[in-house]
Amino acid sequence: MPTATLELEQVTPNVFTTTKLRGCNPSFVATSDGVVVIDTPQLPTRAVAMREEAERHGPIRYLVNTENHVDHIFGNYWFRGAGEIVNHKALWDIFMDPGAALDPFEYALEAIPTDDPDAAGIVPDRDTYYEDPNRGDLVFTGDLEMTVGGTTFHLIHTPGHTPGQVAVYVPEERVVFTGDTVFSECQTWLMTSDIDQWVGALDVIAGLDVDTVVPGHGPVTTPAYLATQRSVLLEWTSAVAEAVAKGWSREETIERVNFRDKFGPVDVGQGYMMDHIQTLNAASLWDKFTAKRAPVR
């Protein structure tokens, strides 16, 4: 099988990412004592290629996942045997959860015929996959600081987009990898999110001394973009809050509130999901804002 193209981008002398694949922006950091990988490509042939690229810089010591969504973790399978997997406990608990409403294994396989047909020969069947999906070996709560070959990795728990969301701050490179706390110049997926926590996560990241933000999706950006991400979250929130205040039904809200034309395209390879994102973003916020809460005792 020929090596798949990654369109790898060198962000700093030791930091590499790719923003051109369907899936997240998988990345790695080279240190004097091996490599730390941050998220894995969703498409299997790209996961294989990314591992090869990373290993050119030394053995893979650790693989950190920033969240539990399929596009950040499914590729872990092709990194078996390459270093220790580091997961926040809240991510680890629902890693490729077969009990999830949307079956993550089925969802991962859906992209393969169209986006990675060459992967047919390397995709395991479901039972084989679940024998070892390469979930975390090293599981933490709160934050975790690691030093690898003199390079510091602050794994900062930044819940909001997902409960186990982690930002990886590498001070020596003046870079932070935010996962999907930042969708750079593309549509933001809100569905399973806690927006209040997410805005708090942006505050935490804004306090870091960095030049570069590697987002979960979209082009590499700078800390100035954090203000844009905040405004996207607040605009969605206030538009749906206003809809609820006007007494609009769920259907009316979905029909009338959308940001198709304002917040950019959908990230690589998923343009067909535009309506789905708009519908679920509006619906999930409407559901939250109209939920009956149990009385406080």
Ligand SMILES: [Zn+2]
């Ligand atoms: Zn993602």
